[in-house]
Amino acid sequence: MTRILLLGGTTEASAMARLLAQAGRPAVFSYAGRTAAPVAQPLPIRVGGFGGVEGLTAYLRREAISHVIDATHPFAAQMSRHAQTACALAGTPLIGLERAAWAPQPGDAWRQVPDIQGAVDVLPEAPARVFLAIGKLHLAPFAAKPHHYLLRLVDRPEAPPLPDCTVIVARGPFDHAADLALMQAHGITHLVAKNAGGAGAEAKITAARALRLPVILIERPALPGRHLVSTPEAVMAWLAHAETERGV
Numbered sequence: 001m002t003r004i005l006l007l008g009g010t011t012e013a014s015a016m017a018r019l020l021a022q023a024g025r026p027a028v029f030s031y032a033g034r035t036a037a038p039v040a041q042p043l044p045i046r047v048g049g050f051g052g053v054e055g056l057t058a059y060l061r062r063e064a065i066s067h068v069i070d071a072t073h074p075f076a077a078q079m080s081r082h083a084q085t086a087c088a089l090a091g092t093p094l095i096g097l098e099r100a101a102w103a104p105q106p107g108d109a110w111r112q113v114p115d116i117q118g119a120v121d122v123l124p125e126a127p128a129r130v131f132l133a134i135g136k137l138h139l140a141p142f143a144a145k146p147h148h149y150l151l152r153l154v155d156r157p158e159a160p161p162l163p164d165c166t167v168i169v170a171r172g173p174f175d176h177a178a179d180l181a182l183m184q185a186h187g188i189t190h191l192v193a194k195n196a197g198g199a200g201a202e203a204k205i206t207a208a209r210a211l212r213l214p215v216i217l218i219e220r221p222a223l224p225g226r227h228l229v230s231t232p233e234a235v236m237a238w239l240a241h242a243e244t245e246r247g248v
């Protein structure tokens with residue numbers, strides 16, 4: 001029997017859920033539970049961590065999961081590593097669904113850095129106005145630099161995450177004209193972003209390009225040895241093939 005676990009939290013995961021539901025595939029959509037009001041899905045939903053590799057392995061066995069689709073964010077590396085190990089332990093086929101990374105265009109002033117600290121390090125020492133578009137986690141290291149930070153978060157934080165910041169609450173997808181206007185209204189001089197890829201979050205990158213602003217782009221964590229595709233349709237093809245191989 002096919003029973004799919006879809007690890008979500010991205011636009012691609014929602015598109016995948018729609019395809020699975022349309023095809024009538026038995027599947028469970030898993031959210032980490034980071035946002036107060038997650039996007040509704042056309043599949044049964046479970047919320048919260050599994051309890052590490054051990055918990056996920058037990059879940060796969062207990063729930064008789066036949067296939068796992070890892071459609072988590074390219075920066076959700078811990079979940080992806082856990083899925084890889086747990087699927088190997090449980091003998092469950094796994095596929096990663098991940099959008100392509102953004103690439104610089106001629107004229108772009110991009111600094112690509114390996115991690116959060118790398119981004120802090122390359123920001124100027126003199127006060128600047130930085131659109132810090134990396135979500136709500138890992139903001140604290142940026143307090144080491146004397147900048148005003150514009151933060152765009154899904155939920156309103158209880159307290160300002162940085163000493164000198166403006167918080168706006170919004171959920172993507174975002175569009176070019178609105179991000180251009182936002183960055184102009186806040187007098188933004190630098191953009192810091194994760195190289196998430198995809199269309200829904202690209203507006204800030206194209207807006208920075210139009211404004212000729214320097215962009216500090218945090219590279220994706222390396223996750224070697226995964227079977228990876230970039231579209232939900234390719235996952236469906238893999239599922240059909242994997243089922244034939246397993247005789248499901």
Ligand SMILES: NC(=O)c1ccc[n+]([C@@H]2O[C@H](COP(=O)([O-])OP(=O)(O)OC[C@H]3O[C@@H](n4cnc5c(N)ncnc54)[C@H](OP(=O)(O)O)[C@@H]3O)[C@@H](O)[C@H]2O)c1
Pocket residue numbers: 007008009010030031032034047048049050051052053055056071072073075076077078079080082134135194
């Ligand atoms: N990191 C980002 O920039 C970013 C951006 C947009 C959306 N997201 C989404 O937000 C969620 C959390 O991201 P993160 O960077 O905090 O992940 P992470 O560091 O890779 O994961 C931390 C822990 O959260 C739990 N977890 C993560 N994704 C889960 C899922 N889909 N279902 C159940 N448990 C999950 C797991 O807990 P256990 O070990 O207890 O199983 C995992 O070990 C992910 O679903 C991701 O797709 C992340």
